[in-house]
Amino acid sequence: MITRALVVALIALLCGCGIYTFSGSTLPNHLNTVDIPLFENRSLKPRVGQDITESVTEEVVGSNLLRVVGGTGDATITGTVRRYTNHPRTYSTTSYREVDVSEYMVTITVEVVFMDNVENKALYEGTITGEGIYDFQNETEEDGREEALEDIVRQIIQNSVQSW
Numbered sequence: 002m003i004t005r006a007l008v009v010a011l012i013a014l015l016c017g018c019g020i021y022t023f024s025g026s027t028l029p030n031h032l033n034t035v036d037i038p039l040f041e042n043r044s045l046k047p048r049v050g051q052d053i054t055e056s057v058t059e060e061v062v063g064s065n066l067l068r069v070v071g072g073t074g075d076a077t078i079t080g081t082v083r084r085y086t087n088h089p090r091t092y093s094t095t096s097y098r099e100v101d102v103s104e105y106m107v108t109i110t111v112e113v114v115f116m117d118n119v120e121n122k123a124l125y126e127g128t129i130t131g132e133g134i135y136d137f138q139n140e141t142e143e144d145g146r147e148e149a150l151e152d153i154v155r156q157i158i159q160n161s162v163q164s165w
Contacts, residue, residue, distance in 0.1 A: 027163055028066060031119050035067040036074035040111065044085035049109060053080065056154045066162060076124070077116045078161060083128070084110040087142050090134060107133040107145035111153055115161035129156045 037058050042050030057078060061069055067076065090106040108130060115125040133148025135141065 032075045034070045034074035035076045037078045040080040042082045044082045046085040049082045057157055060154050060158050075119050080111050080113045082111050102137055107149045109149045113157055125160045
């Protein structure tokens with residue numbers, strides 16, 4: 002009796018999953034191409050906009066969800082880097098009245114718009130903050146920056162693809 006109930010529940014669960022895709026994409030069917038212009042960099046850190054643009058493009062190409070085109074696509078992902086900071090996160094004491102920074106955190110804030118150009122509406126519009134922590138003794142700011150960039154790209158893709 003328990004086995005029969007379990008089988009019925011499993012069948013019901015699997016039938017219910019038929020409306021979802023395993024890729025996690027909820028993009029409208031009419032979106033096949035995307036344009037990703039250079040993200041504007043309004044921070045004081047050089048190349049951040051370019052690095053985010055390149056990383057987002059690589060992720061979209063790798064995911065096979067949309068074909069990246071130059072110029073007019075069915076959709077457009079635009080962004081503006083608003084802020085870049087690198088500040089101490091944790092401290093340690095080495096002796097009396099002496100404090101050392103042990104970890105720093107890179108924070109990058111980006112405004113992003115994922116626009117459906119076919120229906121002329123924003124599918125996602127918001128501010129994303131990526132963070133990267135690095136150990137000052139063994140790593141560099143570049144390590145924290147890379148981690149923050151990966152965090153931003155993950156959030157951009159997740160919000161663009163799944164927020165519709």
